[in-house]
Structures are given as structure tokens and as C-alpha cells.
Amino acid sequence: MTEAPSRLAADPIAVARDEWERRGWADAAPGMAAVTSLMRAQQIVAARVDAALKPFGVTFARYELLMLLTFSRKGTLPMKLIGSRLQVHPTSVTNAVDRLEAAGLVTRSTHPDDRRAFIVGITDQGRDLAARATDALNAQVFAAPGLTPTDLEALVDVIGRMRSDAGDF
Structure with missing residues (x-):
């Protein structure tokens, strides 16, 4: 211990x-x-x-990718769109997809309209892991981050302004 x-x-x-x-x-x-x-x-x-x-057995970056796929209508997204939505470099997306694919949590297939592009899809195993990981994060981190609800809203607002000023969105 x-x-x-x-x-x-x-x-x-x-x-x-x-x-x-x-x-x-x-x-x-x-x-x-x-x-x-x-x-x-x-x-x-x-x-x-x-x-x-x-x-x-996942990092937060891989968890975010699984959740992004979970939130998508079909459970699939082009790799380029994943990078854009997660605001990460294409190499980071490739690395995360490689690891998630090796673990059986996602699949990768050639884009039907562009053979140079790939579509990533979440598997049933990936959905299950994402759901269990979300339960753990909600219980251990998100539900009690150490600030009052008012402070949390103020913090999100202040950091949001900082991000916007930096051109993040």
C-alpha cells in the first residue's frame, strides 16, 4: 500500500x-x-x-475516443473526424485506434468513398468497457471533483473563455 x-x-x-x-x-x-x-x-x-x-486498461485519450464513437449515431466515424473532434494530431488518433483495435474494442475499415481514409467503429466489447469506465469515472472523479456546483460552473465558464480566446473553438 x-x-x-x-x-x-x-x-x-x-x-x-x-x-x-x-x-x-x-x-x-x-x-x-x-x-x-x-x-x-x-x-x-x-x-x-x-x-x-x-x-x-485504457488511457483517458482512448476512453474519449470510445465515448466519441458511443455518442455517434452509427457507432462509427472517419479517423479524420475523430482527430478534429478530439482536437488531436492524426498520429495520436492512429496510435489510439491501433491500441483499441488490438484490444478488440474498435474495428477499422476502409472508407467506402476514399480508399486512403479509414472508418473506425466501436465493438460491443468497446461499448461495454466504455459504459463501465464511465460509471467508474462518474463515481470516482466527475461526481465529486472537490468543488461546489457553483464553483464548477464558474470554473467551466472561466476556462471556456480562456480556451475561446486561444482559438480553441
């Missing part, structure tokens, strides 16, 4: 912010604290998600 890390006496990001201000970078201190906080929060959330998905 692994031991939980001990809590720090002070927030290291707050300490760094104080140092930023002390060194004359006060204008950049709030941004540094926000970006560093986001990056640390991402590490915390990723660890929780990884732990929830570990029993299913």
Missing part, C-alpha cells in the same frame, strides 16, 4: 507569487499563479482519472 503524500505547511504557488512580487514582477504574478495553479490542478485531476481507468 502506498503512503499518501504529506500536506505542505504552505501553498508553494502562493509562496512563488510572493517571490514574483518581491522580485519586481508584480504585473506577471497573478498570471504566473493562475497558470501554475491550472497546471497543478491538471496533474491532480489526471492522477484521479488514471486511477479510475486503470482497471479497464
Whole structure:
């Protein structure tokens, strides 16, 4: 059994912010604290998600691909559209599909209108795994992420504005 890390006496990001201000970078201190906080929060959330998905043998990227196929009308999508919807490079889609296909969770076939393109389809085994993984994520991560419902809505709004400003959508 692994031991939980001990809590720090002070927030290291707050300490760094104080140092930023002390060194004359006060204008950049709030941004540094926000970006560093986001990056640390991402590490915390990723660890929780990884732990929830570990029993299913899939990464979050592969889980997202399975869910995207689950949400599609026919359970199939062109690989190019998968990359676009998940906002990842085609090489990442190919890698994820390769692994999911090897595990029997998806199939890949030649696109009927373009022999250079591929269609990915979710198998019954893939649907089952996606459903069980979703139950685990909902119970272990999504239902109680450590913020109030009001804070969650505010966070989604703020991060959404940041993403939009960056051209994410």
C-alpha cells in the first residue's frame, strides 16, 4: 500500500507569487499563479482519472475516443473526424485506434468513398468497457471533483473563455 503524500505547511504557488512580487514582477504574478495553479490542478485531476481507468486498461485519450464513437449515431466515424473532434494530431488518433483495435474494442475499415481514409467503429466489447469506465469515472472523479456546483460552473465558464480566446473553438 502506498503512503499518501504529506500536506505542505504552505501553498508553494502562493509562496512563488510572493517571490514574483518581491522580485519586481508584480504585473506577471497573478498570471504566473493562475497558470501554475491550472497546471497543478491538471496533474491532480489526471492522477484521479488514471486511477479510475486503470482497471479497464485504457488511457483517458482512448476512453474519449470510445465515448466519441458511443455518442455517434452509427457507432462509427472517419479517423479524420475523430482527430478534429478530439482536437488531436492524426498520429495520436492512429496510435489510439491501433491500441483499441488490438484490444478488440474498435474495428477499422476502409472508407467506402476514399480508399486512403479509414472508418473506425466501436465493438460491443468497446461499448461495454466504455459504459463501465464511465460509471467508474462518474463515481470516482466527475461526481465529486472537490468543488461546489457553483464553483464548477464558474470554473467551466472561466476556462471556456480562456480556451475561446486561444482559438480553441
